[in-house]
Amino acid sequence: MKRLGLAATLAAVLALLPATARADTTYPDPLPLTGQQIIHDPTVHHLKNGRYVAYSTGGIIGARLSTDMRRWDDAGNAFTEPPGWWYEYNDKADPWAPDLSYRDGRYWLYYAVSSWGTNHSAIGVATSRTGMPGTWTDHGKVFTSEKTDPWNAIDPAIVRADGKLWMSFGSYWTGIRMVELNPKTGKAIPGATVHHLATRPDAPYAVEGPSIVKHGRYYYLFASYDACCQGVNSTYKIRVGRSTKVTGPYVDSTGKPLLEGGGDLLLAGHGRYVGTGGESVFRDKGKDWLAYHYYDAEDNGTPKLGLNRLGWKADGWPSLP
Template sequence: MKRKMIWIIGLIMFFSGAESASAAFWETKGDNFIHDPSIIKEGHTWYTFGTGHGKGLRVIQSNDGMTWKEAPRIFSTPLSWWKMYVPNHEENQWAPDVSYYNGRYWMYYSVSSFGSNQSMIGLASTDRISSGNWRDDGLVIRTTSANDYNAIDGDLVIDKDGNPWLSFGSFWSGIKLTRLDKKTMKPIGNFYSIAARPNHSGAIEAPNITYRNGYYYLFVSFDKCCQGVNSTYKIAYGRSKNIVGPYYDKSGKKMLDGGGTILDSGNERWKGPGHQDVLNNSMIVRHGYDALNNGQPTLLINDLYWDSKGWPWF
């Protein structure tokens, strides 16, 4: 009887205590349509930035992280210099990443031709998101058909010593990483390869790196997005003690060799979750295609947890 009572008490503690918050899902509502989300909080306001689908980069905002409304778009008119690098595709503004560093908010964004690596990553910045005034900081990286990688999906990461780096990449030879100048926030070093799928279709993209307790965690998206409920997108991860790798998944396989432990592959309602963004090691956002709403890409937010061995879960 005593053992049974201990077991019952244990169950009560599990379901009523801290563990009950595991997999806590934020029930977003309102204008929560978004693709390739990046989330940040300024003051008391949440902002999520996403792919523009030909009308400028989409922005939504919220006072509580749950109820969202549309905010003014960024680059509703394409910048004139984009056509030098991606002619005839200036309307394809994708995958913004917004981060705060050294007193400014930095936004890396992509302009690309779909299915091609004629692409570029640009940069804009502001001292206040709420002002709506973004300074054009120009070109960061470009690629052409002569390259074996793709300049899209840029994502800023700050290493343990306070140095900025940019991860990026999609398909081709996979995910790259380069160090940035602290003032210009542009590349100053080598390009490192940190993840790939060499024996696969090459479907890996949307890198996001976060540092926690001695490890750099690399999150990526596998397989195909943008197919509505037929999307096969999923989120995978690995970690390394060095920001430039090598990154290993939970089974010990290198991410450069196609490794990656699956974190989220969706469910009956939310199909093809991906293009993830981890904030403060405590929450993860991504889009998922809503099977109950004609496959609309929707903002998904979960609390993020870490197990006793330092691996993420939710």
């Protein structure tokens, strides 16, 4: 058989690959930002007072404020001091991965308290009329996990579906789970079923940080896969699957279940933007946005805020234009 040149061989190989595999090799850079960009596990919201707020892991739930979603300023913390019960789960009262939402005339801030490498964890909730830093009233535990549980109660994310309120959560320990909440208290319904949404085939089941949104007739589950929190050595990436029911089953565009390790790759590290993950999705002025952190390879691996427009293809799957 005639021997092909390198370029021709590469072209022949690429022609045999599915289109999605080719598309996954390039990713858009995040929106150019200024000001205080250092952040981890961001949740972003456009408040009714006109300001944008981003809450995050670090401090007593660190806060950033912006008037245009481009320049961000340090705004202290959500809380002036940590609630006492946090010390049951972390000796430094260090909260993680908040989730901000609005309903029934109040802002609701969910967050996790745990320690690295254990599933002795708790998710808490606080409310505020304005959503601004320093205005939050804590209401205690929403849902907990212990070392005997096959899940980890961290990384909460709230979604409403079919008249009910749901919270997805999870990190390692068999992956992403979901539980129904009481809409009046914002806390888990006692004895509610803990649904299983996504996992990896093998231990340590490296998937965490869910975010669920509805588009069209589908619910879309975004999650962070692989290793976080290692600076320029982080391998975090964002994958997505969808389901017609909020409780699943979720599948990727090939039909592979997320409970079997499936998930379309939406965003991975590229160039200076390493370890993209810790994501959340928010809507502003009729447009959807993806918020996440990345580790800046040109700034010693400092974690920074990433923002990208979230688009939707004709077949309903999300894309980053």
